[in-house]
Amino acid sequence: MMLIVGVCYNTSCAFTNNKLVESLEFAGKNRVELQKVLDHYKNDSIKLKAAIYLIENMPQHFSYIIADMDKFELYKVKSVKEGYLTHQDSIDIMLLSQSFNKIQKIYDSHVITADYLIKNIDFSFYIWTHQPWGKYLTFDDFCERILPYRIEHEPLELWKIDYYKSFNPILDSLYQGTDVVGACDVLIRYIDKEGFPNNYLMPIELPRYKASFLKEHKVGGCRESTDFITYVMRSLGIPVSVDLLYYSIGLNQAHYWNTVKDTTGNIIPFWLDKGGVFRGLNDDNIRPKRKIYRYSYKMNLESQQAIACRQDLYKIISNSMIRDVTSEYYGKNNILLDLDLDLRNGQLIYLCAFSNEGLVPQGVSLIQNRRVAFKNIGTNLLYFLAIDTKMGLKQVGYPFNFDGTKVNYYNPNINRINNIKLTRKTPLYPNTIEHLDSILGVSIEGDNLYNMSNAKLLYRITDTIRTNYNKAVLINNSKFKYIRCTPEKNKKLEFAELTFYEDCDMEKEIPYSVINASSLPEINNINDNDPLSFYQSDSINKSIIIKFENSFSIKTILFTPRNDDNFIRIGDEYELFYNDGQNWISLGKQWANSNVLFFDAPDNSVLWLRNLSRGKEENVFVYKNNVQKFLL
Missing domain, CATH: 3.10.620 (C8orf32 fold)
Incomplete structure (x- = not known):
């Protein structure tokens, strides 16, 4: 016991010794193994500190035996x-x-x-x-x-x-x-x-x-x-x-x-x-x-003061093996919110994120004098406040953005209605942009010879692509039986969809087959009417050769780059909602007949576009300066 009493680091001797004693007692019959470690390092102060660190914090650690x-x-x-x-x-x-x-828990203290x-x-x-x-x-x-x-x-x-x-x-x-x-x-x-x-x-x-x-x-x-x-x-x-x-x-x-x-x-x-x-x-x-x-291996003592709340959040904030490090990413911050609501002192308020299945709690605090405070939260993100009810989390108050110092509420102005143009239901993430950009530089040529020795350039994709359906109208009177699609130098060829038409109204589709990549099963994705599936060549600088049944004069090319299928999809049904501070209110439904939708919506409102036909990925947004601005 003299060894234990003699150890002191980082915190007070009494606290450290008590914690070590408790850990040794928790080990039960295996205490002798832990004591051997302390004795082994009795003449090496720095390694002894490390041993004490491991032993003091060991009672919370265990393995699952499955x-x-x-x-x-x-x-x-x-x-x-x-x-x-x-x-x-x-x-x-x-x-x-x-x-x-x-499942069984085998505590390290009992077996190590x-x-x-x-x-x-x-x-x-x-x-x-x-x-x-x-x-x-x-x-x-x-x-x-x-x-x-x-x-x-x-x-x-x-x-x-x-x-x-x-x-x-x-x-x-x-x-x-x-x-x-x-x-x-x-x-x-x-x-x-x-x-x-x-x-x-x-x-x-x-x-x-x-x-x-x-x-x-x-x-x-x-x-x-x-x-x-x-x-x-x-x-x-x-x-x-x-x-x-x-x-x-x-x-x-x-x-x-x-x-x-x-x-x-x-x-x-x-x-x-x-x-x-x-x-x-x-x-x-x-x-x-x-x-x-x-x-963290070290026991998080703050977890012992966690507010008793919903089980899904409590299991996180009371977990002694993890600690909140949000401030290391965003800096320390505090947010104090005034509540224009009839809520009692001591009532729990949840800080929530949006999901299309409901609100997701991220933090919890107590109401004090019609105010609620949260500390160290992610900045430039959208938040909702909610109370817990028998029916689940219920929103209270308008959604808001916190930039680290001030709060901006999204209080919809129903007296000012804007006609808005919608093109997506989620943000355009960098990986999707990378796929869209992969199609830049692709050249499409026509010929009546398989070896393309007299190929004529019909179209080259040079404009930045930021949508799914892209229409190229050709000024062309020549007829071709073969088409060659070639990627930009040092790129792979990628298409989600590629369709050719004899007319500008896209009513006379030209059927075709790919004759030099038939061994690749993905080649069928290029014309399967599914914008989420795609073809990618197996090497760079590799073209595909397309064959028509006969020679045709091509007037229109419709192409879709590889994408995430979160653009507006023709033929699908959509519904737009805005948030009124308590609920999501429908602004109507539409069937998409192009890759753009138009709705009337209140100014300064948080909006949510749902695809009722397919898909689960959806994010809320505001409409500002004539564009959708998604709020994460």
Whole structure:
């Protein structure tokens, strides 16, 4: 006991000692293993602090013990590597998942050995002190970003040395510099090039996959890839963490990414398929980040003061293994809102995000004197206030935008009606723009010879494309039997749809076949009347040759670039709503006969366009300066 009393760091001796004593008592019969670790480092003060850090915070950490976990892993590999699961496979997976109802928790404190902890601590110090950027890392950062032996509830394994042996030679061969961001960058590019594929064929996933499984198979979604990256980086002394946000109704889905701490103390977010690691805050601009959390080995004591509220939100804010790091992204901020509502003191108000299934709570606070306060929230995003009722969350008050200092409410002016032009139901994200731009430079030529030796240029796509249906009217009297479509130099050819007509009114469609790419199953996508499916050539600079049954004079070409199918789709039914501060009010329905819709809508209103025929992706927007401005 003298050893425990003699330890003091970061906080008061009494608090630290009490916490350590409680952790040792929690270990029960396994206390002897933890005591061996403390005794082992009794003459090494810095490693002793690290050991105490791990032991003090250990009671909250555990593994899930799942029957037939290895069978789940085999199905996961099959689903991704082979690209399919049989109907029987899916049934078997669901039957296996019934064991989740009897899932067991095995607490680290009850099973971990002294040998395991000593190996982890010694090796963590080795990689910390042997990397050139290690000298810039504080002890607290080391404990948070390199020392931990686990991320969440994955099976307990001694993974760090194994990962180091595999990836240190790769790092040495790719990077000889001293910048931690540079080292992280080359490794991410390497991992991205090697591939980390995923699909969504598994009807149910394991709560967490083993470190050894991820190293061997390298498959999974954003959670698995960020876990794998965390194992790789920490094994090499690169200080990383896993950040996440919760979204969707029930807050039962999360999006994950990694952060690295550079030598100046800045936090740099990154993820696979970003193209590397770059200084400065990077954002995927797709998932709005109203509240950002980080996995932490250290117990988050603030979680113990979480306001008792709806279960979906409470399970997050009371989780002691994650902490709110929103202020690291947006800076510290506070928002104080006046409520022009008859609500009592002490009543809970929820800060919510929009979803097309209902409001999604992001924070909660108590009403005090007709006011409510929230701190550290994402800026330049749209928010709704709501109260919880037996029927679910009920909106109270107008939606608003918070720019970090001031609030802008969207109070619709029903006395000022605007005729608005709508072209999409979601924002035009960068990845969609990239696909639209891929069609730039495509040339379309005609000839009556298969070898295209006398080809005549009919049309070249030179204008920036920002819609789905694009019509090119030709001044052409010649007849052709063959058409060649060629991408711009060093590009692949991409089309979602390509149609030819004998007339300008597009009533006489010319049937055709592609004769030089018939072996590619995707070639049929080019004329299947589905703007979401697409054809992409298997190599750059590769043309397709189209054959008509006879020679025709082409008057019109209708083409659709690869896209997300969130433009206005001809033939679909749409309905527009505006928000009146409590509900969504319909402004009418329309069947689309072109890729543009026109509605009358109140000025300064938040609007929501729904496709009643298909699709789920929808975002709200305002109409300003004659364009849709989507609000995330």
